[in-house]
Amino acid sequence: xxxxxxxxxxxxxxxxxxxxxxxxxxxxxxxxxxxxxxxxxxxxxxxxxxxxxxxxxxxxxxxxxxxxxxxxxxxxxxxxxxxxxxxxxxxxxxxxxxxxxxxxxxxxxxxxxxxxxxxxxxxxxxxxxxxxxxxxxxxxxxxxxxxxxxxxxxxxxxxxxxxxxxxxxxxxxxxxxxxxxxxxxxxxxxxxxxxxxxxxxxxxxxxxxxxxxxxxxxxxxxxxxxx
Amino acid sequence: xxxxxxxxxxxxxxxxxxxxxxxxxxxxxxxxxxxxxxxxxxxxxxxxxxxxxxxxxxxxxxxxxxxxxxxxxxxxxxxxxxxxxxxxxxxxxxxxxxxxxxxxxxxxxxxxxxxxxxxxxxxxxxxxxxxxxxxxxxxxxxxxxxxxxxxxxxxxxxxxxxxxxxxxxxxxxxxxxxxxxxxxxxxxxxxxxxx
Amino acid sequence: xxxxxxxxxxxxxxxxxxxxxxxxxxxxxxxxxxxxxxxxxxxxxxxxxxxxxxxxxxxxxxxxxxxxxxxxxxxxxxxxxxxxxxxxxxxxxxxxxxxxxxxxxxxxxxxxxxxxxxxxxxxxxxxxxxxxxxxxxxxxxxxxxxxxxxxxxxxxxxxxxxxxxxxxxxxxxxxxxxxxxxxxxxxxxxxxxxxxxxxxxxxxxxxxxxxxx
Numbered sequence: 001x002x003x004x005x006x007x008x009x010x011x012x013x014x015x016x017x018x019x020x021x022x023x024x025x026x027x028x029x030x031x032x033x034x035x036x037x038x039x040x041x042x043x044x045x046x047x048x049x050x051x052x053x054x055x056x057x058x059x060x061x062x063x064x065x066x067x068x069x070x071x072x073x074x075x076x077x078x079x080x081x082x083x084x085x086x087x088x089x090x091x092x093x094x095x096x097x098x099x100x101x102x103x104x105x106x107x108x109x110x111x112x113x114x115x116x117x118x119x120x121x122x123x124x125x126x127x128x129x130x131x132x133x134x135x136x137x138x139x140x141x142x143x144x145x146x147x148x149x150x151x152x153x154x155x156x157x158x159x160x161x162x163x164x165x166x167x168x169x170x171x172x173x174x175x176x177x178x179x180x181x182x183x184x185x186x187x188x189x190x191x192x193x194x195x196x197x198x199x200x201x202x203x204x205x206x207x208x209x210x211x212x213x214x215x216x217x218x219x220x221x222x223x224x225x226x227x
Numbered sequence: 228x229x230x231x232x233x234x235x236x237x238x239x240x241x242x243x244x245x246x247x248x249x250x251x252x253x254x255x256x257x258x259x260x261x262x263x264x265x266x267x268x269x270x271x272x273x274x275x276x277x278x279x280x281x282x283x284x285x286x287x288x289x290x291x292x293x294x295x296x297x298x299x300x301x302x303x304x305x306x307x308x309x310x311x312x313x314x315x316x317x318x319x320x321x322x323x324x325x326x327x328x329x330x331x332x333x334x335x336x337x338x339x340x341x342x343x344x345x346x347x348x349x350x351x352x353x354x355x356x357x358x359x360x361x362x363x364x365x366x367x368x369x370x371x372x373x374x375x376x377x378x379x380x381x382x383x384x385x386x387x388x389x390x391x392x393x394x395x396x397x398x399x400x401x402x403x404x405x406x407x408x409x410x411x412x413x414x415x416x417x418x419x420x421x422x
Numbered sequence: 423x424x425x426x427x428x429x430x431x432x433x434x435x436x437x438x439x440x441x442x443x444x445x446x447x448x449x450x451x452x453x454x455x456x457x458x459x460x461x462x463x464x465x466x467x468x469x470x471x472x473x474x475x476x477x478x479x480x481x482x483x484x485x486x487x488x489x490x491x492x493x494x495x496x497x498x499x500x501x502x503x504x505x506x507x508x509x510x511x512x513x514x515x516x517x518x519x520x521x522x523x524x525x526x527x528x529x530x531x532x533x534x535x536x537x538x539x540x541x542x543x544x545x546x547x548x549x550x551x552x553x554x555x556x557x558x559x560x561x562x563x564x565x566x567x568x569x570x571x572x573x574x575x576x577x578x579x580x581x582x583x584x585x586x587x588x589x590x591x592x593x594x595x596x597x598x599x600x601x602x603x604x605x606x607x608x609x610x611x612x613x614x615x616x617x618x619x620x621x622x623x624x625x626x627x628x629x630x631x632x633x634x635x
Contacts, residue, residue: 068628068631071280073282121589121592122589124588124589125589125590127585128582128585128586128589131578131582131585131586132572132576132582132586135576135577135578135581135582136575136576136577137239137240137577138240139238139239139240139282139635140279140280140282140635141575141635144631144632144634144635145572145575145631145632147631148568148572148628148631148632149572149586151624151628152565152590152621152624152628155620155621155624156589156590156593159593159616159617159620159621160592160593162593162613162616163592163593163596163597163613164596166596166597166600166609166610166613167596167600220241224241224243276509277509278505278508278509278635279635280635291511292509292510292511293510293511295509297509299502299505301501301502301503301505303501303502303503303505303506304503304506305436305440305497305501305503306497306501307440307443307444307497308436308439308440312436312439315432316432316433316436317506317510319428319429319432320429320432320433320507320510320511320512321510321511322425322511346443362506
């Protein structure tokens with residue numbers, strides 16, 4: 001396993017460039033949304049962050065599957081790091097979504113916001129993932145259980161989404177409506193740039209954290225063999 | 228070679244329970260594993276049984292799960308079931324042929340026939356250990372792993388076990404972990420001392 | 423194939439026999455669910471709707487299930503017996519299926535008391551609610567049994583199981599309450615069926631990895 005974080009600096013640079021460009025586009029270039037005005041621009045951060053969180057959870061589940069398939073322990077670290085990233089971006093989704101709700105409707109939280117409710121459920125689920133890891137002794141057993149739980153998580157995403165859609169009738173009457181913005185040319189381009197930027201940021205963070213954790217493992221092993 | 232291990236290592240978090248063990252066991256070998264408490268004897272046996280995976284090194288056990296008999300530290304019998312019910316359950320899971328007869332034969336040999344319909348919670352430590360031995364031998368395993376088999380046994384049980392081991396040695400592959408090898412050395416074909 | 427179900431039957435029989443002898447889990451569940459309903463009666467203001475009460479019924483059952491699940495692997499955990507079962511040549515998923523069946527049985531017993539009690543304390547129950555509980559029980563047993571095995575392997579056990587279980591039970595509660603109160607229960611019952619199918623298959627396939635290394 002390579003300790004060199006070769007992809008990291010490139011991804012970080014790319015993320016910086018894309019995000020800078022994306023924010024510039026979002027604030028300066030793109031026209032105001034017809035319905036919601038200036039406040040709609042947070043959409044360009046909120047949705048990419050949400051999609052990135054989903055991508056991280058999916059990546060974590062993929063690595064989990066690899067672990068169970070090959071029994072190679074290195075996938076445990078990769079799965080864990082991906083899910084950690086997913087939770088960070090999940091929290092960001094909740095925060096940006098909450099800000100958007102505040103700006104749009106004057107409330108910090110709305111149960112009819114299906115995306116937000118879904119992320120709340122996922123946040124609870126993946127927090128329990130960390131509780132599971134924390135309260136189990138490290139080793140192949142913990143790696144297996146974490147992997148199985150990560151797979152449950154990725155299945156929970158569509159199931160919860162369906163549930164929340166079904167629930168909207170009796171959890172909260174639909175008071176606020178917001179149609180997804182009809183994205184024409186400039187909006188779509190800005191959105192793509194922001195999405196690419198956030199994904200690149202996630203990749204950079206992922207590579208960095210993974211390299212750091214691997215370094216820890218290597219250090220421990222060296223210390224062990226010296227003692 | 229029924230068991231082949233090279234550089235076998237098992238870590239629990241930071242602590243190494245077992246380090247750099249090499250092992251070759253044939254179908255009729257009797258291996259005595261010695262070492263002080265905490266030297267990794269139980270860990271080695273658990274690895275051979277397949278309950279633990281090695282954190283490093285290679286381990287190749289060429290018999291399938293159903294042909295391994297493992298006598299662990301705990302008797303691995305349900306305390307609220309009777310001896311008979313416990314052996315019935317294991318006999319079913321291990322697909323033991325002529326289950327009834329085999330169970331009856333083992334219970335008699337180990338002096339548990341009279342108490343077979345009593346719950347294990349009413350047994351003494353020695354009786355529970357004898358039942359554990361019955362469980363281990365029930366499916367006539369090709370590889371026997373015994374972790375300190377004499378430690379919880381009473382006099383009568385120890386005598387029966389001595390006899391059993393004498394008849395099994397040279398017929399099966401056996402691995403015995405013990406911290407007092409005295410009575411077993413005569414039968415051993417291999418020895419492994421863990422630090 | 424018949425050997426597999428023979429294993430499941432033997433293991434399930436063992437679980438039911440153990441409960442019959444110990445008699446601690448089911449009575450506790452029964453007492454808990456009735457007590458919870460009584461507490462809810464006091465906690466709801468008099469003008470509260472039947473709908474709110476139905477929601478609380480589902481809560482009561484979910485937490486009763488949690489109580490049962492916490493005890494599910496107690497014997498195996500305390501006496502390291504799971505090792506004995508895992509060593510056997512039978513498919514490990516048979517352990518899950520057998521244990522899940524006994525959990526299901528206990529849950530159904532608890533509901534056999536809880537639903538009439540609810541009808542007595544609050545308001546009558548329709549067939550949709552019963553159907554919803556039947557479907558929900560399958561999902562709870564399937565997912566809960568696997569999570570109980572995970573929690574049993576950790577240090578925090580009783581603390582961990584609710585944390586693992588509750589996020590996964592949210593869709594069940596949505597489906598169950600929806601079927602109980604909405605005029606068109608079909609969608610919610612179908613959703614519960616989907617949940618059961620998807621998570622039962624996942625749990626069945628992955629149980630092996632939860633109990634081995």
